[in-house]
Amino acid sequence: MRLDKFLKISRIIKRRSVAKDISDQGRILVNCKEAKSSTKVGVGDELTIKFGNKTLVVKVTALLESTKKADTDRMFKIISETYERDFNQETSELN
Template sequence: MRLDKYLKTARILKRREAAKELALQSRIWINDRIAKPSSEVHIGDQIRIRFGYRLLEIQVMDIQKQVSKQNAQTLFEVIKEEKIDEED
């Protein structure tokens, strides 16, 4: 599944367009490589997202085309979430 679609389906970001913008700004990495909106996401991948003053690192646990709001969090596991300084 495409990165932008996965982030929306898993409800990490509200809109696919937001995921696309972050990726085009080189603020999303998959397995320590800068990702494009069309990058393929696979089970076991680690995704790191920097938005605002927040850094979120997750591991992909499952991939589904549609998922309910209640079950969206089963698609990933949060590895690390932290606030970052402005200079980073």
């Protein structure tokens, strides 16, 4: 399944066009390699997605052609979710 389609169907990203834009900007890694929207993903692949100050790492557990919202949890497992602190916020807290 294409990366952009997986992200949309799994509801990690709500719109396929947004998933395409993010992946084409180099903000998504599949198995530690930079991925484009057309990259094929399979069960067992690890996706690292960078959203602004948040990085989400998930493992693909199932590929479904269509899902209901309740079924999306079957498609991936969250491995980690980390947030980077804003440098400007850190410096203002120090003063």
